[in-house]
Amino acid sequence: MGKAYYTPEGKASRAKPALSFFDSDMKPRKTVLITGATDGIGRALAEIYQKRGDRTVLVGKRALDALYGALYRKDTYCQADLSRSDCADRVRAFLNAQRIETVDLAIQNAGIGYFGAIADQSAESIREIVAVNLIAPLRLTHALAPHVKKANGKHVLIGSVAHAFPRSDYAVYAASKEALRVLGRNLRVEGDMHVQVIHPGATRTGMHRKIGWDSERAKGFPPAERVAQKIARAIDGRRAVVTIGWKNAWGRFLGRYCEGAINNLMRRGTM
Amino acid sequence: MKHAVITGAAHGIGKALAHRFVRAGYAVTGVDVDEPGATIAERELDARFVVADLRSDAGIAHICCELASTEAIDVLIHNAGINAVGRFSDVSLEDQAQVVAVNFCAPMALTAGLLNTDRFAKGASIVFISSLSHYTSYPGAATYAATKSGLASYARSLSVALAPQNIHVMTVFPGATRTAHARRYSPNNAREEKRMPPETLADHVFRGVKKRKRLLVPGFGNRIFAHLGKYCPCLMEYAMRKVILEKL
Ligand SMILES: NC(=O)c1ccc[n+]([C@@H]2O[C@H](COP(=O)([O-])OP(=O)(O)OC[C@H]3O[C@@H](n4cnc5c(N)ncnc54)[C@H](OP(=O)(O)O)[C@@H]3O)[C@@H](O)[C@H]2O)c1
Numbered sequence: 001m002g003k004a005y006y007t008p009e010g011k012a013s014r015a016k017p018a019l020s021f022f023d024s025d026m027k028p029r030k031t032v033l034i035t036g037a038t039d040g041i042g043r044a045l046a047e048i049y050q051k052r053g054d055r056t057v058l059v060g061k062r063a064l065d066a067l068y069g070a071l072y073r074k075d076t077y078c079q080a081d082l083s084r085s086d087c088a089d090r091v092r093a094f095l096n097a098q099r100i101e102t103v104d105l106a107i108q109n110a111g112i113g114y115f116g117a118i119a120d121q122s123a124e125s126i127r128e129i130v131a132v133n134l135i136a137p138l139r140l141t142h143a144l145a146p147h148v149k150k151a152n153g154k155h156v157l158i159g160s161v162a163h164a165f166p167r168s169d170y171a172v173y174a175a176s177k178e179a180l181r182v183l184g185r186n187l188r189v190e191g192d193m194h195v196q197v198i199h200p201g202a203t204r205t206g207m208h209r210k211i212g213w214d215s216e217r218a219k220g221f222p223p224a225e226r227v228a229q230k231i232a233r234a235i236d237g238r239r240a241v242v243t244i245g246w247k248n249a250w251g252r253f254l255g256r257y258c259e260g261a262i263n264n265l266m267r268r269g270t271m
Numbered sequence: 272m273k274h275a276v277i278t279g280a281a282h283g284i285g286k287a288l289a290h291r292f293v294r295a296g297y298a299v300t301g302v303d304v305d306e307p308g309a310t311i312a313e314r315e316l317d318a319r320f321v322v323a324d325l326r327s328d329a330g331i332a333h334i335c336c337e338l339a340s341t342e343a344i345d346v347l348i349h350n351a352g353i354n355a356v357g358r359f360s361d362v363s364l365e366d367q368a369q370v371v372a373v374n375f376c377a378p379m380a381l382t383a384g385l386l387n388t389d390r391f392a393k394g395a396s397i398v399f400i401s402s403l404s405h406y407t408s409y410p411g412a413a414t415y416a417a418t419k420s421g422l423a424s425y426a427r428s429l430s431v432a433l434a435p436q437n438i439h440v441m442t443v444f445p446g447a448t449r450t451a452h453a454r455r456y457s458p459n460n461a462r463e464e465k466r467m468p469p470e471t472l473a474d475h476v477f478r479g480v481k482k483r484k485r486l487l488v489p490g491f492g493n494r495i496f497a498h499l500g501k502y503c504p505c506l507m508e509y510a511m512r513k514v515i516l517e518k519l
């Protein structure tokens with residue numbers, strides 16, 4: 001597959017951008033930053049990019065000592081709690097300390113959820129979900145924009161197909177993913193950065209256990225490694241919005257364009 | 272007497288809504304941060320005001336506490352909203368975080384808090400003021416647009432979740448409305464008279480509540496925009512870029 005580069009106007013072109021590591025004879029070494037890289041899809045993505053020989057910057061909230069495996073080292077792992085307002089400063093400080101000036105891919109993958117009745121969710125829980133799923137991507141996209149621009153790279157936002165349907169048991173999560181989707185769309189329309197939004201469907205990760213959702217059904221979901229492979233392939237491509245898996249793509253289409261009918265069915269409890 | 276609670280009721284659309292519901296015989300409780308503004312509106316409207324900052328959990332808790340002892344709520348309108356305009360990379364992050372707090376977190380936290388303490392009357396309505404940007408995109412206000420679409424998504428989930436309790440949920444997608452908010456955030460106010468008067472919008476919302484509509488795009492022109500945005504998104508994105516972004 002030929003490589004496509006984005007020009008500042010947002011159009012893909014086959015010509016190599018002037019500023020690029022690809023020009024030398026050396027093996028191309030991209031810098032890939034992934035948030036929420038300590039578990040699930042983020043961890044699987046980190047493995048993919050590390051195998052490709054890219055330089056990875058992995059962001060997570062756990063301490064380095066608590067992490068196992070060759071992925072996480074002093075020079076690859078940045079500890080930052082994305083629910084806090086200083087998260088972008090921490091990431092920026094890490095990049096400075098590692099003398100990283102360019103980021104080819106900034107993959108904003110970290111996400112948390114809540115499962116339960118709307119009335120039972122506390123204000124703190126709502127704020128935390130919005131902080132990690134929406135405000136952290138805002139902060140990091142803002143903070144990393146110069147690094148990504150320098151590399152002529154792109155920002156990747158990991159959404160979810162959850163946004164396309166009414167979700168009475170995880171309304172705030174779905175709303176945060178819808179907000180992220182629209183953030184991506186508007187940034188794209190503004191046109192001064194390359195933003196891709198990727199919507200995975202249900203995936204077998206620790207997320208369901210973390211939010212207290214009965215994980216029996218989750219056993220039937222595709223594993224994080226397979227979903228991460230598809231996400232990486234989508235990132236190699238140039239489509240601005242990608243849904244992972246054709247069933248999810250259809251679901252998202254129906255959820256958006258047959259909104260009224262679906263809402264009515266769900267209201268009656270027939271769906 | 273029926274009871275309506277309206278956030279951001281000291282100015283603009285919120286004030287027009289408060290007037291409309293008072294005129295229809297509702298007891299209105301307004302919520303606002305602006306204390307002098309609230310005092311003036313209180314007198315003008317013969318309504319009760321709770322002065323609270325929707326950005327903080329303490330503010331939300333204060334509102335819930337104040338509403339704990341009033342009569343049950345028949346209509347709750349999440350209207351308060353702020354914006355931060357400019358290209359994404361030019362707008363300060365703190366301003367954007369505030370936009371998220373007021374437009375997105377506050378309505379969700381307030382709704383959950385009031386549901387939790389069972390403050391809604393039988394057959395109540397919960398109204399969310401989103402924005403036409405949900406359909407058309409809004410370059411130059413990316414965070415604002417994100418919060419308004421997120422809010423619409425939450426309302427959609429809520430409408431399904433509360434259907435068994437017969438609580439009605441309506442989302443309103445207003446286009447440009449002639450308020451201080453619009454004047455503050457628009458690149459060009461030369462055609463201000465073209466914007467919908469807030470009183471007209473309030474009429475639409477009031478009728479929507481009565482008819483128990485679920486989605487409301489007020490005004491014929493806005494409805495055309497919404498359809499174009501939904502079915503020809505690229506066209507609208509191009510148009511919005513020309514109309515708004517390039518004038519910033
Ligand atoms: N799983 C699904 O079915 C599914 C479906 C659609 C979309 N998604 C989306 O895909 C993304 C990844 O989900 P996943 O299933 O891989 O979830 P996961 O296994 O729970 O992984 C989430 C990652 O984010 C990290 N994280 C959470 N809160 C953080 C914080 N405050 N600061 C820093 N890092 C934080 C987690 O750290 P810890 O390891 O310390 O918890 C973990 O590394 C999320 O955005 C999710 O919404 C998931």
Ligand SMILES: NC(=O)c1ccc[n+]([C@@H]2O[C@H](COP(=O)([O-])OP(=O)(O)OC[C@H]3O[C@@H](n4cnc5c(N)ncnc54)[C@H](OP(=O)(O)O)[C@@H]3O)[C@@H](O)[C@H]2O)c1
Pocket residue numbers: 278279280281282283284285302303304305308323324325326350351352353373400401402403444445446447448449450451452453
């Ligand atoms: N005007 C338009 O063209 C337009 C179009 C689409 C949607 N909308 C939406 O309609 C809603 C009302 O807009 P508007 O034009 O009437 O705006 P506005 O004139 O600025 O009024 C908003 C009101 O909310 C209050 N408020 C702001 N932050 C608050 C906080 N943290 N806690 C409590 N109250 C707070 C404001 O008080 P202060 O004055 O003290 O800040 C003000 O009284 C907003 O949600 C807006 O996004 C407006």
